[in-house]
Amino acid sequence: EVGLILTGGFAPNREGLIEPDAPILDREDQLDAHRAICEAVHREGGRIALQILHAGRYAKVPACVAPSAIKARINRYAPRALATAEVWRTINLETAVEVREVSRNAFAPKPCSDHDHHPFGTAPQSSELA
Numbered sequence: 001e002v003g004l005i006l007t008g009g010f011a012p013n014r015e016g017l018i019e020p021d022a023p024i025l026d027r028e029d030q031l032d033a034h035r036a037i038c039e040a041v042h043r044e045g046g047r048i049a050l051q052i053l054h055a056g057r058y059a060k061v062p063a064c065v066a067p068s069a070i071k072a073r074i075n076r077y078a079p080r081a082l083a084t085a086e087v088w089r090t091i092n093l094e095t096a097v098e099v100r101e102v103s104r105n106a107f108a109p110k111p112c113s114d115h116d117h118h119p120f121g122t123a124p125q126s127s128e129l130a
Helices: 034-041 084-092 096-107
Strands: 006-011 050-052 117-118 121-124
Touching: 034 050
Parallel strands: 006 050
Antiparallel strands: 117 121
8 A cells, every 4th residue: 555656856947957857847738748647546546746856956957056056065066046036936936836736727636535635646734744
């Protein structure tokens, strides 16, 4: 029995890519590629969550960005330090917020228990985290 399946990390925007060809989910038209997997998992009673991964200073690309310009020891590239407004844009991440909203509306998995549902899985309610 599986409680939760986590997918590999998807960048929420181009600035967050771990490497040039890394997966990204930042547009509505990309959701169709995930639909079959999500529906199959839900059909079998499973839960699936897409991991959002912003690589920051660990990105293996010359144009990496992070909250500071401190280079990771394992990386040959030093990130460009984000301005405060850019950090907040990334945290609030219009793209991630939009993807979450789009994903809620794109497919409506049938509810199970009292979890907040979206196509990539379920998010525990705050009362369940205590």
